[in-house]
Amino acid sequence: MPAVLVVVGRVTPADVPRLCGELDDLLCGAAATEVICDVARLAEPDLTAVDALARLRLTARRAGCRLRLRGARQELLALLRLVGLNDIA
Known part of the structure; x- marks a missing residue:
């Protein structure tokens, strides 16, 4: 069963380490091989959100x-394609 991380609101640079920490905590001891990052409630997708997703992928x-x-949403997918991270989507 995949692990699920939900991202809500607008992502700021200060949020990135917190999100990565949440993902680490979620995966600690879990037998998951896949992480679903739910971004349906992500507000205003921008390059900061893309940076966060790249770091979450790492x-x-x-x-x-x-x-x-x-x-x-399409705006986020377009940004991911623009920076070469379309393999996340």
């Missing part, structure tokens, strides 16, 4: 998991 990979998005 955190998941270090734990041997794949990161996938759920509920991503």
